[in-house]
Amino acid sequence: MGSQEKLSAYLEKQAALEAAGTEGSACRQRIRQLLDEDSFVELDSLVTGRGLNFGFAREPVAGDGVVTGYGTIEGRMVYVAAQDASVYGGSVGQMHAEKISKAIDLANAAQVPFIGLYETGGARIDEGIIGLEGLGHVMASMNAASGEIPLLAGVFGPCAGGAAYLAALSDFVLMTKEKSGLFMNGPMVVSGVENKSIEAADIGGAAVHAGETGLASMVASDETDLIARLKLLLSYLPDSAEGFIYPRDSQDDPNRTDPRLDEIAARLDQGVDMREIIRSVMDIDTFLELSPDYASGVVTGLARLDGTTVGVLANAAARLDSRSADKAVQILQICERFRLPVITLTNAEGYEISLAAEKGGLLRDGALLMRAMLESSVPRLSLIVGKAIGTAYLTMSGKSCGTDMVYAWPTAEIAIVNADTAAHIIYRKEIAAAADPASARNEFVEKYASELASADVAAGLGHVDEVIRPAYSRLYLISALNMLTQAE
Known part of the structure; x- marks a missing residue:
């Protein structure tokens, strides 16, 4: 032919x-x-x-x-x-x-x-x-x-x-x-x-x-x-693990403050949707939530902070469970693969308390999450907005477990157990002997919270880098991110 x-x-x-x-x-x-x-x-x-x-x-x-x-x-x-x-x-x-x-x-x-x-x-x-x-x-x-x-x-x-x-x-x-x-x-x-x-x-x-x-x-x-x-x-991802993320000019002011965060902090005891805080501190309209219907105990996703792609992990329930740990590991692995900084927003009393949870592998799943945190080599920032108790604190915000910079709102409670439990254990005799046990219990709870579990105490011990006004959260996170990524 x-x-x-x-x-x-x-x-x-x-x-x-x-x-x-x-x-x-x-x-x-x-x-x-x-x-x-x-x-x-x-x-x-x-x-x-x-x-x-x-x-x-x-x-x-x-x-x-x-x-x-x-x-x-x-x-x-x-x-x-x-x-x-x-x-x-x-x-x-x-x-x-x-x-x-x-x-x-x-x-x-x-x-x-x-x-x-x-x-x-x-x-x-x-x-x-x-x-x-x-x-x-x-x-x-x-x-x-x-x-x-x-x-x-x-x-x-x-x-x-x-x-x-x-x-x-x-x-x-x-x-x-x-x-x-x-x-x-x-x-x-x-x-x-x-x-x-x-x-x-x-x-x-x-x-x-x-x-x-x-x-x-x-x-x-x-x-x-x-x-x-x-x-x-x-558009949020690099070409490769060591690749360059195509720049996105931030349309948001890096110096923007948000007084609404002060209001959220003031009513934190009534509960909060962590997505409100995420959307406030991240660049406007850039939060891309991942698996929103799975493991509602945590919120995960990608966002931009002053134009830089970051991974986001936030507590959305008082206690972490196995599924929440699994979901958290997923976003940490993504960030590790593609060298994306991680921002954690912490408000957790600890892990789920139930027989079913223990038999269902809670310890294993919690340990896998801890391992993912310990093995993470990317810049990691944490903002403690409420409770950070026990191993939940270590996992989400612990400087000893690899968090590079920790900020806390004045509303933060950081301790090995929550104040109510601690007061019941430490002051049980005093409470029992009091004329009004209920009032005495409340006083001892407040005493423990202010003298051992406050953000100021943690900052005084060097475990929190700064206690900040909630409205200024975005400014602090951007400043720390710029510092850490330049160090990279």
């Missing part, structure tokens, strides 16, 4: 692909929405499957059900792999898997983010072990890239079995409210074992992974919203 014939054959093949609708497939539309216009460069478009066709009569399809390549998002280079559910249900065969693995490896070599757009029926069973080994190669590539580059997953449909690991091994998992699904075993398998009909959404839908497992970082209303969230999330 001469040169002219080869060119003609190539053009005919491309025309046939377009006529078959592959150019207009959902996965390609997702890529177009995600990337800058005309920036996508496809790789391995002619790769076909190598299935054994056991029990199936499948014709090889160019691309083998996944589109891979690279492009830009707001000018930043990324690699992308998008599964095509119109080809064999998006099932993962050997070459399908090898294409994804190659894209991840190339992204890692280039030190740029990798984004997977997933929708798959699982492993291609007619390929047998070669398909399974291909899937193993993807997992190995993801493991090699983990902690090196951001791994983002957008889940657009059901993802079953080992193929669901493609999303689960990512740093961030985004799902749509109605269509997404991630599960080890699909509805037919689970229904058979449970001997009743169970829907896919009840096994691994967005609500399950947002509220029960904590796997879903965000839940989008639809595909367009999911892609917009992927792009927004990427």
Whole structure:
């Protein structure tokens, strides 16, 4: 075949692909929405499957059900792999898997983010072990890239079995409210074992992974919203673990004060939504909450502080539980991987008190959180707004456990146990002998709180760097962050 014939054959093949609708497939539309216009460069478009066709009569399809390549998002280079559910249900065969693995490896070599757009029926069973080994190669590539580059997953449909690991091994998992699904075993398998009909959404839908497992970082209303969230999330992340975070000029005054924080501090005994404090001290409209429906005892997310991306961890309940510890570990690991400073906002009496919690592994989970704090090597700032008691204090704000700078509001209570418990233990004889035990107890509680558990006492001992007016919290955090990041 001469040169002219080869060119003609190539053009005919491309025309046939377009006529078959592959150019207009959902996965390609997702890529177009995600990337800058005309920036996508496809790789391995002619790769076909190598299935054994056991029990199936499948014709090889160019691309083998996944589109891979690279492009830009707001000018930043990324690699992308998008599964095509119109080809064999998006099932993962050997070459399908090898294409994804190659894209991840190339992204890692280039030190740029990798984004997977997933929708798959699982492993291609007619390929047998070669398909399974291909899937193993993807997992190995993801493991090699983990902690090196951001791994983002957008889940657009059901993802079953080992193929669901493609999303689960990512740093961030985004799902749509109605269509997404991630599960080890699909509805037919689970229904058979449970001997009743169970829907896919009840096994691994967005609500399950947002509220029960904590796997879903965000839940989008639809595909367009999911892609917009992927792009927004990427804007907070560097290209790689040692990479440069593209600068975002802060639209917020670094010297801004907020008198509302004084009001919040004054009514702290009545309870507080920590999100109010987070939004006040961070740059306006930059707090991006992660897994908001999972483990409500803590609030986690990314934000910008004077234009710098930071991780945020705040207590939202009086006591930490196992799930809260797990969620806290997740944000600490993200910050450690990508060298993001951590800001903790502390208001916790300790850990959950119950037999079920102890039997459920509370000590193990609390220790894992402590280890994550101790192993953290990024700048860490803490703002104690209320209670910081016992191991909750050490975990969230302890300078001995790696916190670089600790600020406290005058409302802070910092002690080994809360004042009420301490007074009951230390002054139990005096309380029992008093003419009015209730009044005596209150007096001793106040005595312990002011003489041993106040922010001033902790500052006097050097465990708090400064007691600050709540309204000035943002100024102090920005100043400390600038100092610590320059030291880096």
